[in-house]
Amino acid sequence: MKLITNIHQLLVTGEYKAPVRGKAMSQMPYISNAYLLIKEDRIHDYGAMQDIPAITNVEIIDATGKIVLPMWCDSHTHLVYATGREDEFVDRINGLSYEEIAKRGGGILNSVARLRAMSEDALFEDATKRLEHLISLGTGAIEIKSGYGLSVAAEKKMLSVIARLKTHFDIPIKATLLGAHAIPTEYKDDRKAYIQLIIKEMIPAFAKDNLCDFIDVFCESGYFTVAEMEAILEAGKAHGLRPKVHVNQFNAIGGIAAAVKYDALSVDHLEELVTEDIDALKGSNTIPVALPGCSFFLSIPYTPARQLIDAGLPLAIATDYNPGSAPSGNMNFVVAQACIQLNMTPEEAITAATINGAFAMDIASETGSITKGKKANLIITTPQKSYNTIPYRFGHHQIEQLILNGKRL
Numbered sequence: 134m135k136l137i138t139n140i141h142q143l144l145v146t147g148e149y150k151a152p153v154r155g156k157a158m159s160q161m162p163y164i165s166n167a168y169l170l171i172k173e174d175r176i177h178d179y180g181a182m183q184d185i186p187a188i189t190n191v192e193i194i195d196a197t198g199k200i201v202l203p204m205w206c207d208s209h210t211h212l213v214y215a216t217g218r219e220d221e222f223v224d225r226i227n228g229l230s231y232e233e234i235a236k237r238g239g240g241i242l243n244s245v246a247r248l249r250a251m252s253e254d255a256l257f258e259d260a261t262k263r264l265e266h267l268i269s270l271g272t273g274a275i276e277i278k279s280g281y282g283l284s285v286a287a288e289k290k291m292l293s294v295i296a297r298l299k300t301h302f303d304i305p306i307k308a309t310l311l312g313a314h315a316i317p318t319e320y321k322d323d324r325k326a327y328i329q330l331i332i333k334e335m336i337p338a339f340a341k342d343n344l345c346d347f348i349d350v351f352c353e354s355g356y357f358t359v360a361e362m363e364a365i366l367e368a369g370k371a372h373g374l375r376p377k378v379h380v381n382q383f384n385a386i387g388g389i390a391a392a393v394k395y396d397a398l399s400v401d402h403l404e405e406l407v408t409e410d411i412d413a414l415k416g417s418n419t420i421p422v423a424l425p426g427c428s429f430f431l432s433i434p435y436t437p438a439r440q441l442i443d444a445g446l447p448l449a450i451a452t453d454y455n456p457g458s459a460p461s462g463n464m465n466f467v468v469a470q471a472c473i474q475l476n477m478t479p480e481e482a483i484t485a486a487t488i489n490g491a492f493a494m495d496i497a498s499e500t501g502s503i504t505k506g507k508k509a510n511l512i513i514t515t516p517q518k519s520y521n522t523i524p525y526r527f528g529h530h531q532i533e534q535l536i537l538n539g540k541r542l
């Protein structure tokens with residue numbers, strides 16, 4: 134057993150039956166001067182120091198002046214990819230837009246060509262290094278998408294890499310099939326046939342082999358229409374895959390209402406929002422997810438988080454880690470951006486990056502909060518005045534110790 138004592142502030146405590154929404158996001162449940170008891174890989178007990186139980190034979194970790202919180206839950210990444218796209222980064226600095234680069238055959242299709250040429254073992258090795266790094270930055274649960282294969286064989290290769298990551302790492306990992314990320318070059322004159330390939334071959338085969346948990350579509354002008362997304366979500370749902378979709382990144386084309394109709398677990402991006410989108414989300418079980426790292430990197434608008442939260446909706450934040458639009462998987466930076474660019478309070482940002490991120494991956498019964506029985510996946514910070522310092526000192530490494538499955542990392 135391990136006993137963390139004298140915790141300055143213990144954050145995100147309590148029971149969570151549903152994502153935290155609206156005003157409740159600004160009310161962070163926390164205990165000052167707290168203890169936390171870990172038994173094996175689980176949170177066994179916690180409370181105020183004055184109520185600490187008398188226990189012997191326990192390893193003490195003194196956290197005087199430090200903040201303890203759940204490890205980050207990153208609910209949207211493209212962690213498995215071939216190589217970086219620094220060349221396109223420089224093209225953008227020189228004036229080309231993300232869309233112009235994509236039109237010239239760059240962008241997603243550039244990553245597709247590179248990934249198809251790489252072996253599963255090499256992809257696994259690179260993804261392993263990336264994930265090890267993200268864990269060292271405090272990420273304790275992650276969703277990873279396919280979508281750089283765009284053929285049955287190459288999508289299977291990506292999903293197999295994710296399956297191997299699930300076995301290799303003892304953290305919750307969810308896999309999302311994103312066969313509908315772009316139309317591959319060989320189908321550019323027959324998009325219907327590619328959509329049928331996703332519906333008739335990819336979805337049934339990958340669902341049967343348990344290679345994916347969710348279904349995704351990049352619903353956007355120049356990528357997939359709302360009608361095409363609906364056909365793919367319908368097929369995914371028939372095979373038990375709940376939708377988590379890319380919508381409203383560059384244009385509001387009605388993807389949100391359609392995703393809600395299919396009971397999407399989350400709708401992600403939302404840089405471009407109209408009133409109808411917010412109305413569609415009200416009263417639904419769908420969680421909006423903001424990806425501020427993508428807005429930062431592409432210099433596009435930020436998701437209007439205030440509008441979403443002020444409308445009483447829940448919100449999660451995630452990195453969107455990928456080589457084209459967000460080449461950083463650092464959740465600490467995303468939490469800072471949520472405060473600085475999205476105008477979220479530290480309470481809202483931390484809630485969005487922990488328990489709401491866990492709900493956006495459907496793993497909130499296991500992780501995302503300081504709750505008895507949940508995984509002891511914890512961040513212990515360096516000494517801080519308060520939890521406000523976490524986003525305030527953006528870009529600084531403020532993690533002193535990580536506890537993963539009850540063990541010090």
Ligand SMILES: N=CN[C@@H](CCC(=O)O)C(=O)O
Nearest residue numbers: 240241351427453455457458
């Ligand atoms: N928008 C679609 N997909 C990714 C970008 C993928 C890429 O550029 O490689 C995103 O979420 O931003």
Ligand SMILES: [Zn+2]
Nearest residue numbers: 209211379453
């Ligand atoms: Zn994405």
